[in-house]
Amino acid sequence: MSPAPAKPQPRTRIQREKQDVILEAALDVFSVHGFRGATIDQIAEAAGMSKPNLLYYFPSKEAIHRQLLTGMLDLWLDPLRELDAGGAPIPELRSYLRRKLEMARDFPRESRLFANEMLQGAPHAIDVLEGELKVLVDEKAAIITGWMDEGKINRTDPYHLIFSIWATTQHYADFDVQVRAVLGKDRGGDGRFEDAARYLENLFMDGLRPKA
Amino acid sequence: MSPAPAKPQPRTRIQREKQDVILEAALDVFSVHGFRGATIDQIAEAAGMSKPNLLYYFPSKEAIHRQLLTGMLDLWLDPLRELDAGGAPIPELRSYLRRKLEMARDFPRESRLFANEMLQGAPHAIDVLEGELKVLVDEKAAIITGWMDEGKINRTDPYHLIFSIWATTQHYADFDVQVRAVLGKDRGGDGRFEDAARYLENLFMDGLRPKA
DNA sequence: GGGATTTTTGACCAGTTGGAAAAATGTTAG
DNA sequence: CTAACATTTTTCCAACTGGTCAAAAATCCC
Numbered sequence: 001m002s003p004a005p006a007k008p009q010p011r012t013r014i015q016r017e018k019q020d021v022i023l024e025a026a027l028d029v030f031s032v033h034g035f036r037g038a039t040i041d042q043i044a045e046a047a048g049m050s051k052p053n054l055l056y057y058f059p060s061k062e063a064i065h066r067q068l069l070t071g072m073l074d075l076w077l078d079p080l081r082e083l084d085a086g087g088a089p090i091p092e093l094r095s096y097l098r099r100k101l102e103m104a105r106d107f108p109r110e111s112r113l114f115a116n117e118m119l120q121g122a123p124h125a126i127d128v129l130e131g132e133l134k135v136l137v138d139e140k141a142a143i144i145t146g147w148m149d150e151g152k153i154n155r156t157d158p159y160h161l162i163f164s165i166w167a168t169t170q171h172y173a174d175f176d177v178q179v180r181a182v183l184g185k186d187r188g189g190d191g192r193f194e195d196a197a198r199y200l201e202n203l204f205m206d207g208l209r210p211k212a
Numbered sequence: 213m214s215p216a217p218a219k220p221q222p223r224t225r226i227q228r229e230k231q232d233v234i235l236e237a238a239l240d241v242f243s244v245h246g247f248r249g250a251t252i253d254q255i256a257e258a259a260g261m262s263k264p265n266l267l268y269y270f271p272s273k274e275a276i277h278r279q280l281l282t283g284m285l286d287l288w289l290d291p292l293r294e295l296d297a298g299g300a301p302i303p304e305l306r307s308y309l310r311r312k313l314e315m316a317r318d319f320p321r322e323s324r325l326f327a328n329e330m331l332q333g334a335p336h337a338i339d340v341l342e343g344e345l346k347v348l349v350d351e352k353a354a355i356i357t358g359w360m361d362e363g364k365i366n367r368t369d370p371y372h373l374i375f376s377i378w379a380t381t382q383h384y385a386d387f388d389v390q391v392r393a394v395l396g397k398d399r400g401g402d403g404r405f406e407d408a409a410r411y412l413e414n415l416f417m418d419g420l421r422p423k424a
Numbered sequence: 425g426g427g428a429t430t431t432t433t434g435a436c437c438a439g440t441t442g443g444a445a446a447a448a449t450g451t452t453a454g
Numbered sequence: 455c456t457a458a459c460a461t462t463t464t465t466c467c468a469a470c471t472g473g474t475c476a477a478a479a480a481t482c483c484c
Contacts, residue, residue, distance in 0.1 A: 014431080014481090032332055037248030040472060053432055055473065090421060112331050115386070119324050119331075120244055122389040129393035137394050153420045159395060160411035161420075167383035168376045174327070175379070177334040181341035182349045183371060199372035207419035208365045208373075209302060226461085252442060265462055267443065 019057050022047045023071075026064045031112035034120065035065050066124060069117060072110045073128055079103060080162070083140050089147040090205070097165055097200055104173040105193045111173035137162060168200055231269050234259045235283075238276045243324035246332065247277050278336060281329060284322045285340055291315060292374070295352050301359040302417070309377055309412055316385040317405045323385035349374060377416075384408055 025047035029038045040061050044054040058064045079099040083092055104111055117125050137159065144158035172179060172193065180188040187195070237259035241250045252273050256266040270276045291311040295304055316323055329337050349371065356370035384391060384405065392400040399407070 018431090033248050034246050034328075034331075035249070036245050039470080041470085050433065051472085052434085052474080056431070059473095061472065093420065115327065115331055116246075118387045118390055119246075119327055122393070126389065126393065129390055133390075134394050134396065151422065154414070154418060154422055156414045156420070157407055157411040159399070160408055161415070163383060163387075163391060163394075163408075164380045164412065164415060167379040167387070171375060171379035175330045175375075177338065178330055178341055178345075179375060181334075181338065182346050182375075184346065187371070195369055196372055196375075199369040200376065202366070202368045203373070203376060203416070203419060205419045205421045206366060207415060207417045208305065208368070209417045210363065210366055211423050230461095251440080253440085262463065264443085264445095264464085268461070271443095273442070 015057065018049075022049075022054055022057055022064065023068055026068055027109050027113060030065060030068060031109040031116065034116040035061075035124075036120075068113065069124055070128075072113060073125065073132075075107070076103070076110065076114060077133065077136060080136060080140055083143065085143040085146065089144075089150075089152040093144075093153070093165075093204065094201060097169065097204060098197060100165055100169040101172065101193065101197055101200065104169045104171075108173035108176060111170050115170065115174045165204075168203075172196055227269065230261075234261075234266055234269055234276065235280055238280055239321045239325060242277060242280060243321040243328065246328040247273075247336075280325060281336055282340075284325060285337065285344075287319070288315070288322065288326060289345065289348060292348060292352055295355065297355040297358070301356075301362075301364040305356075305365070305416065306413060309381065309416060310409060312377055312381040313384065313405065313409055313412065316381045316383075320385035320388060323382050327382065327386045380412055380415075 022043065026038075026043045028046055029042045032038075033042075038061075040051050040054060043061075043064070044051045047054060058067075079096055082099070083096050114125075117123075122129055141158035141162065144153070144161065147153050148155045148158075179192065182188075183192060234255065238250075238255045240258055241254045244250075245254075250273075252263050252266060255273075255276070256263045259266060270279075291308055294311070295308050326337075329335075334341055353370035353374065356365075356373065359365050360367045360370075391404065394400075395404060
């Protein structure tokens with residue numbers, strides 16, 4: 001009599017595996033072309049299966065995209081969640097910056113998926129932005145403001161501080177082509193992330209103006 | 213006998229006008245949905261004309277996109293071109309930052325069009341990136357390095373400095389939804405660009421760490 | 425092995441897409 | 455007015471789109 005749950009979790013091992021393959025392929029395609037620009041055929045081919053076969057595992061293109069987006073928003077906010085009010089301000093912020101840059105390095109497709117969603121006005125994620133995300137940022141901004149009150153870091157706008165950390169780090173994933181093109185063959189290699197880390201740390205710590 | 217030029221410039225007044233209307237509409241659509249995600253029908257409707265009528269003024273969807281992209285890359289690089297080796301370093305950089313932020317405020321669609329192109333791996337702009345853009349950045353990076361040699365600004369990586377200015381300013385155009393959502397109704401209004409300007413100036417000048 | 429179940433395939437469909445052709449409608453100069 | 459020209463609309467098309475369905479094939483379980 002148990003009314004087998006509508007369609008929550010995959011039951012067989014093979015289902016879980018195939019769904020992973022599909023999500024992986026979909027991430028490749030969505031992150032480059034965005035939702036509208038991606039086609040099920042493209043995803044199916046990238047996943048090595050036929051379109052109807054893919055649609056056996058996911059009910060629709062939107063369902064794939066939704067799962068990809070929500071599953072990834074969590075991962076995306078982890079570094080910010082770890083920002084600890086109890087830690088020392090400068091090391092905490094330095095560490096946040098570093099972790100965020102590592103995410104751009106290790107999960108560039110996720111970053112681009114998110115960027116695509118933002119460019120389109122966040123039609124599928126606006127609720128999370130105005131809900132969970134805003135709450136989290138409000139909370140962390142308060143922590144940062146506390147640090148400023150204690151004189152541990154220079155007084156400035158904590159929201160825009162967070163924005164600038166997002167912007168500078170994600171830039172290395174979202175605008176990777178441009179970064180590589182400008183740095184050229186010699187400097188555009190794997191070392192660019194270490195250079196970026198060093199530079200960004202300098203910037204956020206001391207800025208450009210020499211101390212008087 | 214003059215072999216009327218293939219199809220370079222619009223000749224009649226009305227052609228130029230309609231082409232402008234089309235480009236304007238296309239910018240709306242392409243900047244949100246990217247090249248693949250945009251349709252001629254969408255653009256035609258936004259331009260207030262039928263699809264075949266639109267195709268009377270442009271030979272193809274790609275032609276519209278190409279013209280939009282190249283026409284805009286020029287505008288986009290203007291602020292960097294103005295960076296003057298003869299000026300005082302700190303005011304020059306401050307001014308570059310400000311101009312770049314104004315562009316994000318006044319031309320958000322252009323910024324998103326560019327961002328979309330980058331996310332897709334710059335299929336239509338890679339030549340410009342590796343050519344003109346790289347040359348320009350190399351030149352300006354050399355100027356900045358010179359300023360560092362003179363001790364006028366802190367020594368750091370000039371390329372990543374330019375990247376971080378691009379990233380932080382364009383963020384306010386490309387991720388506008390997110391910025392508004394996080395700032396909320398009260399702070400997400402028109403004032404956000406002035407707040408951003410103030411914050412970014414602080415950041416780039418002095419960073420976060422209090423002077424010893 | 426054999427029946428039940430899960431997975432895969434091939435054929436198909438209605439709607440959309442980029443674009444072509446051609447006819448119909450202005451517009452304008454003489 | 456009218457012929458030349460510019461513009462717009464109507465009609466059409468082949469390819470692609472997201473998605474369905476029934477049948478075939480593979481797998482699983484006893």
